[in-house]
Amino acid sequence: MLKARQCVREMREYHSPLSSPTTELRLDMNESTTGCSPRVLAKLNSMNERTLAQYPRREAGEKLVADFLDVAPQQLLLTNGADEAIDLLCRAYLEPQDEIVIVVPTFAMYDVFSQMEHAKAVRVPTGPDFSFPLERVLKALTAKTRIVVICNPNNPTGIDVPRSAIMQIIQAAPDAAILLDEAYFDFYGQTMIDQIGKLPNLFVARTFSKAYGLAGLRLGVMVGDVEQMSVLRRMASPFNVNAFAIECLAEALADRQFVADYVAQVIASREWLRKELEKLGFKCWPSHGNFILCRFGDEKKNILDALRARGISLRDRPDCEGCVRITIGKQQEMERLMAELKQVLSQLPANQATR
Amino acid sequence: MLKARQCVREMREYHSPLSSPTTELRLDMNESTTGCSPRVLAKLNSMNERTLAQYPRREAGEKLVADFLDVAPQQLLLTNGADEAIDLLCRAYLEPQDEIVIVVPTFAMYDVFSQMEHAKAVRVPTGPDFSFPLERVLKALTAKTRIVVICNPNNPTGIDVPRSAIMQIIQAAPDAAILLDEAYFDFYGQTMIDQIGKLPNLFVARTFSKAYGLAGLRLGVMVGDVEQMSVLRRMASPFNVNAFAIECLAEALADRQFVADYVAQVIASREWLRKELEKLGFKCWPSHGNFILCRFGDEKKNILDALRARGISLRDRPDCEGCVRITIGKQQEMERLMAELKQVLSQLPANQATR
Numbered sequence: 001m002l003k004a005r006q007c008v009r010e011m012r013e014y015h016s017p018l019s020s021p022t023t024e025l026r027l028d029m030n031e032s033t034t035g036c037s038p039r040v041l042a043k044l045n046s047m048n049e050r051t052l053a054q055y056p057r058r059e060a061g062e063k064l065v066a067d068f069l070d071v072a073p074q075q076l077l078l079t080n081g082a083d084e085a086i087d088l089l090c091r092a093y094l095e096p097q098d099e100i101v102i103v104v105p106t107f108a109m110y111d112v113f114s115q116m117e118h119a120k121a122v123r124v125p126t127g128p129d130f131s132f133p134l135e136r137v138l139k140a141l142t143a144k145t146r147i148v149v150i151c152n153p154n155n156p157t158g159i160d161v162p163r164s165a166i167m168q169i170i171q172a173a174p175d176a177a178i179l180l181d182e183a184y185f186d187f188y189g190q191t192m193i194d195q196i197g198k199l200p201n202l203f204v205a206r207t208f209s210k211a212y213g214l215a216g217l218r219l220g221v222m223v224g225d226v227e228q229m230s231v232l233r234r235m236a237s238p239f240n241v242n243a244f245a246i247e248c249l250a251e252a253l254a255d256r257q258f259v260a261d262y263v264a265q266v267i268a269s270r271e272w273l274r275k276e277l278e279k280l281g282f283k284c285w286p287s288h289g290n291f292i293l294c295r296f297g298d299e300k301k302n303i304l305d306a307l308r309a310r311g312i313s314l315r316d317r318p319d320c321e322g323c324v325r326i327t328i329g330k331q332q333e334m335e336r337l338m339a340e341l342k343q344v345l346s347q348l349p350a351n352q353a354t355r
Numbered sequence: 356m357l358k359a360r361q362c363v364r365e366m367r368e369y370h371s372p373l374s375s376p377t378t379e380l381r382l383d384m385n386e387s388t389t390g391c392s393p394r395v396l397a398k399l400n401s402m403n404e405r406t407l408a409q410y411p412r413r414e415a416g417e418k419l420v421a422d423f424l425d426v427a428p429q430q431l432l433l434t435n436g437a438d439e440a441i442d443l444l445c446r447a448y449l450e451p452q453d454e455i456v457i458v459v460p461t462f463a464m465y466d467v468f469s470q471m472e473h474a475k476a477v478r479v480p481t482g483p484d485f486s487f488p489l490e491r492v493l494k495a496l497t498a499k500t501r502i503v504v505i506c507n508p509n510n511p512t513g514i515d516v517p518r519s520a521i522m523q524i525i526q527a528a529p530d531a532a533i534l535l536d537e538a539y540f541d542f543y544g545q546t547m548i549d550q551i552g553k554l555p556n557l558f559v560a561r562t563f564s565k566a567y568g569l570a571g572l573r574l575g576v577m578v579g580d581v582e583q584m585s586v587l588r589r590m591a592s593p594f595n596v597n598a599f600a601i602e603c604l605a606e607a608l609a610d611r612q613f614v615a616d617y618v619a620q621v622i623a624s625r626e627w628l629r630k631e632l633e634k635l636g637f638k639c640w641p642s643h644g645n646f647i648l649c650r651f652g653d654e655k656k657n658i659l660d661a662l663r664a665r666g667i668s669l670r671d672r673p674d675c676e677g678c679v680r681i682t683i684g685k686q687q688e689m690e691r692l693m694a695e696l697k698q699v700l701s702q703l704p705a706n707q708a709t710r
Contacts, residue, residue, distance in 0.1 A: 001529065001530060001555070002448075002529070002530055002531065002532055002555060002556040002580075002583060003530070004447045004448055004583065004586040005446075005447065005448065005449075005450055008446070008447055008586055008589065008590055009586060011586075011589045011590065012589070013585070013588065013589045026409065029409070029410050031408050031409050031410065032408045033408070034404075034408070035403075035404025035405060035407060035408045036404050036407050036408060038404075040407075041403070041404050041407070044399075044400075044402065044407070045399075045400045045401070045402070046400070047399065047400070048390075048396070049389075049390025049391050049393075049396050049568065050390060051571055052390060052391050052395075052396070052399070052568065052569055052570075052571040052572060053386050053387045053388070053389070053390040053391060053568040053569065053570055053571065054381065054384070054386050054570055054571055055384050055386065055564070055570045055571070056570075056571050056573075080435050080573075080592075080595065080597075081592065081594055081595075083592040083594065083595075084592065087592065091360075091363070091471060092359045092360065092363055093357075093359055093360065094360075095360055109592070116446060116590055174356065174357070175356060175357055175358075176357065177357055200356070200357060201357040209410070213404065213407065213408040214407055214408065215407075215408055215409055215410045215411075215594075215598075216406055216407040216408065216409055216410070216411050216597060216598025216599070217407060217597060217598070218411075218435075218594060218595075218596075218597040218598075225357075228357060228359065230368070231359040231363055231364060231366075233368065234363065234366045234367070234368045235363055235366065235471055237435075237436065237438040237439065237442065237464070239436055239438065239570075239573065240435065240436075240438075240573075241573075242435075242571060242572060242573040242597050242599065242600070243570075243571025243572070243573075244571070244597065244599050245597070
């Protein structure tokens with residue numbers, strides 16, 4: 001009888017909790033509710049059947065993104081979303097029983113992809129207020145550590161990681177790949193990409209799913225040392241990135257004003273929302289992403305259900321006790337959320353949420 | 356110092372020999388030169404920024420394709436091109452040193468993906484005139500065989516594999532996954548999908564890159580036993596398929612006449628081209644795909660170079676001695692190819708190609 005490898009048979013099914021298609025306001029996936037630049041849309045809507053019928057040339061897109069990030073094309077690989085970048089890294093470096101250090105709570109896919117390689121996930125809990133646990137990470141490093149993942153700013157907490165901490169880890173683990181996931185870079189503004197070419201074990205992942213409003217496009221970026229990237233490039237399917245992603249890249253990168261305006265609005269609305277939530281007595285954490293982590297406490301499930309019934313989806317984060325992650329949308333969407341939330345709270349059976 | 360796993364360090368870089376962007380007539384990738392249905396194009400060109408900004412819902416597309424193929428959605432997975440389907444299968448079943456049986460010459464990616472799992476590729480040569488070597492495949496099966504790949508019709512030869520041979524292999528290797536790659540099904544008309552649900556070790560791969568003219572879209576399909584597919588589903592990234600692929604599926608599947616007309620034209624032009632090439636003394640093999648294998652012999656390189664200078668790319672197949680693979684385009688494109696080829700031949704130094 002046919003049997004899959006043990007480590008994949010033992011994998012749990014990962015269901016991303018996508019809200020129903022009828023949800024009016026989807027604030028559970030850290031997507032942009034503003035969408036992409038009109039220039040990207042115009043480009044996509046003008047694509048012809050010839051481009052669609054041909055296998056896509058990733059190299060042309062890689063040149064554009066490399067120029068934009070000020071790295072060499074040989075230091076860069078475009079991927080089918082940042083998910084594929086993470087997956088390729090796990091496949092490149094993890095043998096069975098090797099260790100990958102993951103600071104939790106964080107993005108779920110690091111765990112999923114490392115399971116597939118039959119690696120051992122060493123989960124290091126964050127410190128007080130979800131702060132980055134540098135000392136614990138350093139202590140977790142062993143001779144079997146092949147990857148250390150640092151999500152900066154971290155999803156779902158929004159907390160950032162000091163550059164000095166990242167540097168210490170990179171230097172403490174020269175035989176390990178350090179994956180710096182900068183998916184939310186645009187909302188944060190700090191990067192380690194300047195160290196690519198200097199630190200041979202550093203990898204930086206980026207995505208067009210967040211600030212560029214292009215999650216449907218599936219376009220991720222991995223940047224790293226030329227020699228290491230040459231290995232990742234060999235592993236990737238030559239046609240891993242679709243034609244739309246490649247065709248629209250130039251427009252997406254060129255419309256800087258669009259991204260800047262969107263980022264500025266998200267940051268302003270995020271800080272507004274945080275204050276509003278705190279006024280209601282809910283604890284929030286300072287966020288550097290397009291989302292905010294908020295503690296609803298014991299009433300979390302009731303609040304989430306009631307909001308969902310009103311067409312609004314937030315993301316439950318069972319890995320952060322009593323917390324939900326709220327994607328920042330347009331200001332009016334945040335105002336609607338607050339109005340609905342206040343109504344929901346007034347109708348709760350207890351009307352006294354534990355906060 | 357950071358080192359990737361040995362098996363991936365040893366991988367050769369796979370460069371798909373994509374012709375230059377200025378090639379007028381690209382007959383080297385088995386793409387459709389006709390393109391996709393106008394209904395698909397209209398749908399794509401009407402997509403809005405909301406769809407682009409959201410993570411795609413693969414499940415909706417899987418229901419459509421499952422209905423179309425008359426299987427259950429649980430028996431099916433949509434993938435980022437058929438490449439990802441093949442890759443997932445290798446990752447699900449191959450442990451290091453396990454064996455994958457591949458009949459050669461064939462599609463290069465089976466080899467690439469199995470290398471990544473550190474598996475041993477057992478390459479079984481085809482029989483006379485590239486016929487399927489059933490006896491040799493049966494003899495190649497061992498206790499370590501975890502996958503047998505059957506590409507039907509085979510790329511690059513166009514040769515088909517008798518259903519009885521496939522059945523014998525499925526039954527002879529109950530502990531192995533039998534991957535039946537039906538990428539060129541639409542030009543062939545025979546399938547084993549009817550056996551899904553009956554033979555628990557059979558997997559059938561399909562693609563929208565060929566008859567549907569959507570290689571740029573990156574959309575593949577894997578069909579198999581519910582239990583096995585549940586493993587593959589767990590391994591796949593939840594957002595492996597882009598929003599365009601999912602959005603246009605309904606239109607692509609609905610426009611049956613478009614696909615039928617294209618397939619009929621390709622088959623007619625293929626047979627026309629074969630006769631023309633044979634008139635020039637070149638050996639061709641009977642093909643069931645949207646391509647034809649032709650032996651140019653010792654003059655191959657000169658002919659390919661000269662055609663390329665005239666804006667036409669054919670695919671060199673060094674794995675088939677003296678042969679090239681020619682994608683079938685529109686009839687007038689095939690007539691242009693023949694006209695240019697005749698001119699090229701008349702100008703060859705020897706003017707006496709060894710055929």
